[in-house]
Amino acid sequence: MSRSVRYSSSPLLASKTPVWRSKFIVAAIALGFAVLAARAAHVQIFGNAFFQRQGEVRFVRTLELPASRGRIMDRNGLILASNIPAASIWAIPEDVNATPAQLKELAQLLEIPLTELSSKLGNEDKSFVWLKRQVEEPVAKRITELGLKGIHQDSGFKRQYPDGEATAHVIGFTNIENTGLDGMELTFEKHLLGRSGSRRVIKDGKGRVVEDIRDKVPPVDGKDLQLSLDSKVQFFAYQKLRETVTAQKAKGGSVVVLDAVTGEVLALANYPSYMPDKRKNLTGELLRNRAVTDTFEPGSTMKPITVAMALEAGRVTPQTLIDTGPGRYAIGGFNITDKHNYGTLTVEGVIQKSSNVGALKIAQKMSPHEMWDTFTALGYGQKPQIQFRGAVTGRVRPWKTWRPVEQATMSYGYGLSASLFQMAHSYTAFAHDGRIIPLTMLKSTEPAVGVKVFSPENAQAVRRMLQMAAAPGGTGQLAQTVGYSVGGKSGTAHKQVGKGYASDKYRAWFTGMAPIDTPRIIVAVMIDEPSNGQYFGGVVAAPVFSEVVQQTLRLMNVQPDVTVKPQIVANPVEESL
Numbered sequence: 001m002s003r004s005v006r007y008s009s010s011p012l013l014a015s016k017t018p019v020w021r022s023k024f025i026v027a028a029i030a031l032g033f034a035v036l037a038a039r040a041a042h043v044q045i046f047g048n049a050f051f052q053r054q055g056e057v058r059f060v061r062t063l064e065l066p067a068s069r070g071r072i073m074d075r076n077g078l079i080l081a082s083n084i085p086a087a088s089i090w091a092i093p094e095d096v097n098a099t100p101a102q103l104k105e106l107a108q109l110l111e112i113p114l115t116e117l118s119s120k121l122g123n124e125d126k127s128f129v130w131l132k133r134q135v136e137e138p139v140a141k142r143i144t145e146l147g148l149k150g151i152h153q154d155s156g157f158k159r160q161y162p163d164g165e166a167t168a169h170v171i172g173f174t175n176i177e178n179t180g181l182d183g184m185e186l187t188f189e190k191h192l193l194g195r196s197g198s199r200r201v202i203k204d205g206k207g208r209v210v211e212d213i214r215d216k217v218p219p220v221d222g223k224d225l226q227l228s229l230d231s232k233v234q235f236f237a238y239q240k241l242r243e244t245v246t247a248q249k250a251k252g253g254s255v256v257v258l259d260a261v262t263g264e265v266l267a268l269a270n271y272p273s274y275m276p277d278k279r280k281n282l283t284g285e286l287l288r289n290r291a292v293t294d295t296f297e298p299g300s301t302m303k304p305i306t307v308a309m310a311l312e313a314g315r316v317t318p319q320t321l322i323d324t325g326p327g328r329y330a331i332g333g334f335n336i337t338d339k340h341n342y343g344t345l346t347v348e349g350v351i352q353k354s355s356n357v358g359a360l361k362i363a364q365k366m367s368p369h370e371m372w373d374t375f376t377a378l379g380y381g382q383k384p385q386i387q388f389r390g391a392v393t394g395r396v397r398p399w400k401t402w403r404p405v406e407q408a409t410m411s412y413g414y415g416l417s418a419s420l421f422q423m424a425h426s427y428t429a430f431a432h433d434g435r436i437i438p439l440t441m442l443k444s445t446e447p448a449v450g451v452k453v454f455s456p457e458n459a460q461a462v463r464r465m466l467q468m469a470a471a472p473g474g475t476g477q478l479a480q481t482v483g484y485s486v487g488g489k490s491g492t493a494h495k496q497v498g499k500g501y502a503s504d505k506y507r508a509w510f511t512g513m514a515p516i517d518t519p520r521i522i523v524a525v526m527i528d529e530p531s532n533g534q535y536f537g538g539v540v541a542a543p544v545f546s547e548v549v550q551q552t553l554r555l556m557n558v559q560p561d562v563t564v565k566p567q568i569v570a571n572p573v574e575e576s577l
Contacts, residue, residue: 067194332405488512
């Protein structure tokens with residue numbers, strides 16, 4: 001018997017509903033809840049990967065924790081390159097809400113044109129745009145105080161170079177990502193570069209961090225680097241070089257200062273230079289590290305090497321007489337001349353007067369193979385083994401191809417090429433009692449172990465000749481300095497232009513050491529294209545050598561070995577080209 005459910009006592013509202021209908025409705029509702037439960041289980045348990053990814057895309061961010069790049073210091077611990085806090089400013093264009101006055105102030109703080117800023121913020125199709133990278137902390141703080149919606153900041157570091165242009169060619173620089181691009185920054189990139197950390201966080205709709213969703217990975221800072229450079233010597237050498245290049249109206253110049261005991265590079269300066277943290281409108285001329293990348297014919301600075309190899313081979317002694325008269329020598333259809341007719345000179349006199357004829361006659365006592373072996377043993381024609389990228393090899397042709405005239409010209413520095421760095425390095429054989437020593441850009445406290453090229457006696461004999469060349473009667477008299485004995489050789493050579501030599505373009509240099517009896521330092525100076533009326537190395541480059549030597553030895557606490565003031569004459573002996 002069927003029963004019905006009465007929903008109202010009013011006869012007007014009375015309705016008879018079958019029991020199956022109510023059961024059906026209850027079942028349908030139960031089924032709906034079951035479907036919802038299954039869907040919830042699918043979303044929350046079984047198939048949640050998609051929805052989790054979508055949530056992460058919208059709210060989960062990985063924040064980079066930048067590592068601090070290692071510092072670069074000089075031999076005394078003074079900072080040459082370090083990091084300072086610097087923020088990077090970015091924006092979400094569609095969220096930016098600023099008045100024209102606020103945008104103008106923001107553009108001024110960022111040091112970019114207002115039109116450029118407006119262009120970046122006007123592109124609402126982008127959800128992210130950099131406004132400026134590596135903004136200094138005070139500027140970033142003022143931007144924060146503006147309270148502009150849609151303008152954000154990321155913390156980071158910026159490279160700072162306290163010594164600026166004085167050390168630019170040695171230290172180098174980094175790019176916007178703090179990656180080394182030149183100099184020591186590039187050479188020791190792996191050593192200086194740290195490892196960034198990370199932080200996984202959830203952000204709300206306004207970009208604020210709500211919580212961390214996993215442990216932080218802390219950053220690992222880069223390692224510090226201590227160079228052999230003495231920042232005080234470096235700055236003084238650069239200053240004197242800049243003054244001389246300016247005064248002589250020269251194209252440029254370089255100075256290299258070496259420790260003759262340890263092989264450390266105490267200074268390596270070039271002019272013109274640049275500010276490594278302000279690199280707008282840079283040219284290749286400014287970026288060139290002339291001391292290691294420019295090669296040239298070394299001229300008369302090769303004569304001591306020619307004499308040393310002849311002494312070592314037993315072909316001459318310091319007192320052997322060489323007839324240089326009448327001041328010229330014809331060979332292979334070429335006339336080789338001296339500045340004056342010096343007549344008969346001793347081997348010492350050949351160096352003192354810088355006689356081309358005397359040097360070639362000494363070289364003629366040697367075979368091309370013997371000369372080539374000595375050149376290569378001193379590092380010519382080979383890439384310097386130094387922790388510095390870009391160092392050039394220079395050129396020394398195979399000895400089998402030498403003609404007699406080429407052997408003659410090589411004796412006084414024409415027909416081969418070398419950098420100023422190579423020239424300074426080769427003179428360590430004289431300063432280190434006949435042994436050429438390896439050079440280093442890193443601090444070292446141990447005496448260098450060299451390779452024998454000349455005997456100690458012959459090295460000392462050449463040092464005496466270098467002292468004579470820098471004394472009254474020699475071509476490098478202006479190299480003398482107060483309190484210290486010096487020795488060195490000047491050089492002057494026509495610059496090669498195309499297939500020939502320019503008659504009015506010269507390179508002038510001076511390479512020497514001090515104190516002469518027990519050399520402590522080697523200094524090499526090069527002035528490129530002096531054009532103020534003087535171009536001889538003994539006049540243009542020697543004064544720079546003198547002042548750098550005096551200042552460097554004082555800073556190294558080397559006791560003076562000369563008790564009387566040397567005689568510096570106003571009219572030095574002119575050298576032969």
